[in-house]
Amino acid sequence: MSGQQNLPLPDAQNEPVRFVPTRAAGLARLDRFVSRAGRHYTGLRNYDLGPDQRSNVSALSPWIRHRVITEEEVLRATLARHSPSAADKFIQEVFWRSYFKGWLEQHPSVWAGYLADLDDLLADLESDDWLAKGYRAATVGETGIEGFDDWSRELVETGYLHNHARMWFASIWIFTLRLPWQLGADFFLRHLLDGDPASNTLSWRWVAGLHTKGKAYQARVSNIAKYTRERFRPKHYLASEIRPLEEDAHHPRVPLPGADPLPEGSFLLLLTEDDCSIAQTLPRPPAAVLGLLASNGRSPLGVSAKVSEFAHGAVDDALSQSGGDIIGLTGEADWSGPILRAAAQAGVRSIVIGHPPIGPVATRFAQARGEIERAGLRIHAVRRDYDSAAWPHATRGFFALKKKIPALLRDIGLSG
Ligand SMILES: Cc1cc2nc3c(=O)[nH]c(=O)nc-3n(C[C@H](O)[C@H](O)[C@H](O)COP(=O)(O)OP(=O)(O)OC[C@H]3O[C@@H](n4cnc5c(N)ncnc54)[C@H](O)[C@@H]3O)c2cc1C
The missing domain is CATH 1.10.579.10 (DNA Cyclobutane Dipyrimidine Photolyase, subunit A, domain 3)
Known part of the structure; x- marks a missing residue:
């Protein structure tokens, strides 16, 4: 692309994004952006025009990260407006996330x-x-x-x-x-x-x-x-002869964990910041639902107030849409007590959680698991079909998964 002044940025003026942690706000942002997910995004996505001008990217990542809205929903909305080839670049970026999730899960x-x-x-x-x-x-x-x-x-x-x-x-x-x-x-x-x-x-x-x-x-x-369209032109020296870092550690690939089926009877659903809309994938509603937060575990130094408010708001909003009795929302580090008390209150012996990928949610849940099982409760970690389809292809570089995108879109029923 040449000549900054000729850059076709028809509606790039003044489009700041307010990151409100609700499903309604995520869907509204998707709706606002999706008509631009084709040629517009392909041509302009690399421009960082500043926080007030986000028309050339989706800015959906905070909602997608917490699965307030899902990759699948974003892809579905995109393919309802564009052909797979017109939205190829945007679709690939969404799959970069799936690639990284699947790769870390296996390393x-x-x-x-x-x-x-x-x-x-x-x-x-x-x-x-x-x-x-x-x-x-x-x-x-x-x-x-x-x-x-x-x-x-x-x-x-x-x-x-x-x-x-x-x-x-x-x-x-x-x-x-x-x-x-x-x-x-x-x-x-x-x-x-x-x-x-x-x-x-x-x-x-x-x-x-x-x-x-x-x-x-x-x-x-x-x-x-x-x-940056000349917003920045650093005068400071930037390293020019860069040498890629090296490490001694070897990171072996481990098999993907299996997914559990849903229990027969009634169950308590655990809603976490890793998947706020898991309830929508279940064939029947939970008897009760407990929200669990681990955002403070993202760093030993804790997270900013903004980050913690987004995660809290996202899980809180999800609780009200889960279809079960709301037991509450806890940010305690030890999850075993709140889970055992919630199961007792709901009168159930089965616990369902969306499979937590590597990270603080998985760590906190793993720490609580022993005590929950010793109390005689059964845990069912369910995994979305989307993850089960994409993750096995995230073993090497992104290219191997990229080649599978057309087949993956067919598998999840998004293209013919
Ligand atoms: C150093 C570094 C750190 C990053 N840390 C994070 C992070 O913590 N969380 C995070 O979600 N992304 C991270 N990214 C990836 C990427 O920068 C963001 O996902 C993207 O900028 C979000 O803006 P958007 O929603 O407007 O993206 P868009 O360009 O509109 O893309 C749509 C969606 O695709 C996914 N996506 C796009 N690009 C990437 C990518 N390169 N890798 C993974 N997923 C992608 C996101 O879910 C994004 O919302 C990081 C990238 C770099 C270089």
């Missing part, structure tokens, strides 16, 4: 290794002055690097960054500022409304050259200037 040591490294690095911040100074400047937006400082502040203020800004930011963090990628990933997880263990950790590793081994992402001044 859990990446998440465990990241958490262990993060603990060490947070301790280093107490003793290493150079690291502490650099980290502070990067996270309050005082490095002196135009663009980078603005994105740092934008992230904290809005809870969202454009994909291209995330890539530039991560690249500058790693290769120009020479800060550990794990601290950057944690900064994102604390502030992104869409903060997701799979998409975030694996994207940071992708930029660093650890996901696609030997291939790192370089942020260039000309690229930043072009795709």
